Amino acid sequence: MKVKLILLVVLLLCVLPLAAYAQDAQSGDVDITSGGQAYKSYLAAPASGGLYPGIVLIHSFNGLEEGYKTMVDEFAAQGFVVLAIGWQTFEKQPSDDVVKQVVEDGIAFLKARSDVDPERLGLTGFCAGGRYTMLYLPQVADFKAGVAWYGFPYRGDTTPASLVGDLSAPMLIIHGTADEASPIADIYKYAGDLTTAGSDFELKVYSGKPHGFMVMNGQLQTDDMSQDAFNQMVSFFNRKLNASDAAATPAA
16 A cells, blocks of 8 residues: 555656646736737746846747746746746737837836846747847847747848847857758857857757747647756856756756
């Protein structure tokens, strides 16, 4: 009987880690007012009191899917106040200027919170959000670090690659070798541009991973590489924003 009970506990710990971590964070839907409109967004913060780094998260072109909300909860459980901005609330493909304003109004939202340290703000984004991270990190001085996931450095009226000379904040780039939408060759080229500009960046490449590998079919992925990528992001922000030195807890 005792053996069966122990096995049951082990199984529960294996299949329910996301729920367990989410209990350490307070989360819910919020509105970010920008341009006179309320953008439907999502916020998670550590349940315990304190002063934490704030992170603006920009979701992919597929919208603010449930997987991003799960990730935000996981992120907050690591000691961050995380705001996922719903930048597609009113348009599928708003202009870069519109998204930038939503991001800046998201910054103001975070700064107004008593649990956010305004000197420790970071930016992360996925797919289109990865491009926005590459694009806005050189332009928005409030951000002290950024993590760009499978972005597009050579797309848009203003390409992120054209702004590498203005980049002063450190950036982590996360990409997969099987990314067809944003070929890894472009990322290596972008890394070369960053190197020439003397930028502070890190590059983490995952063999065989496709575009959008962190959130697929709307859900946060929990395979070994995806867990490692999540941990890489948390560790980077811990190091660059002077947050906790503790290692990131796996996402699953």
